[in-house]
Amino acid sequence: MPLAVSLIAPSSFTAPEAIDAGLRGLEALGVEVRLETPLQAPQRYLAGSRAYRLDQLHAAFGDPETQAVWAVRGGYGAAQLIDGIDWRRLARSNKPLIGYSDVTVLLDHCHRHGVPAIHGPVAKAAAGMLEGSDDERRIVRQQFEETLALIAGPTVLDYPIAPWAEAPTTLEGPVVGGNLATLASLVGTPAGFRAPPGSLVILEDVGEPYYRLERALWQLMHGGALDRAAAVCLGTFEGCRPYGDTPLEAIVAETLAPLGLPLYTGLPSGHGLHNRPWRYGASGRIADGRLSVGG
Known part of the structure; x- marks a missing residue:
């Protein structure tokens, strides 16, 4: 059974073509990606209103058929969500949030509230497995494979x-x-x-x-x-x-x-x-x- 992840956009708006490229990279690793349609409802430079992004985050953690929640990118906006998150709901899911950069604030608060978190590449970066030099593609692939190993269970x-x-x-x-x-x-x-x-x-x-x-x-x-x-x-x-x-x-x-x-x-x-x-x-x-x- 393939690993399934929920994609979220908790921060800045991401160009649709960048999201599509990242999806192709994850799918090349055999990852099943689930996302709400539309993933984004742009407001200024943000991926959506605060309420839109909060609803998306809660829905992703509430999906019983995915094993992780993966941020598509950072940028700005994650801190706006902190005081609106139902942390007990997230903790019950027992699946990690993955991302870095602006997502740092969410990772830190996940840890405080007993929610697993992985500081690692955002989903759109998976496009790097399909473009660039052979060495660059190898490096990016290794990092995503390591991330998948951390999702799967205890790994040093x-x-x-x-x-x-x-x-x-x-x-x-x-x-x-x-x-x-x-x-x-x-x-x-x-x-x-x-x-x-x-x-x-x-x-x-x-x-x-x-x-x-x-x-x-x-x-x-x-x-x-x-x-x-x-x-x-x-x-x-x-x-x-x-x-x-x-x-x-x-x-x-x-x-x-x-x-x-x-x-x-x-x-x-x-x-x-x-x-x-x-x-x-x-x-x-x-x-x-x-x-x-x-x-």
């Missing part, structure tokens, strides 16, 4: 990681985090991100100049979001413009210095070609240049 995946300057060779804790700009935008709101005690916080972003990344990190840190974290792990920062010769890692390390948080780099997680999935909130262990995350 490991990822390359490197300490920046002085950092413990071994650390353990729950793995959380996601898009830096999205998390920073929630500081001071009821939806604000707070790293659990001893957590390994993954951060990534796209298209932001370094000064904006520093500003977002400063906001997160001084808003108390990282007070109980054990470490920060940097994913990819695709298309983020540097300032002079100062590496981003040095800026992050300097900003985090008052908290004494160790910094690790090199995780293949973010908006670039390399965006491997990880189970949000699962136990993680850093050792021997690898981060292992339990399913």
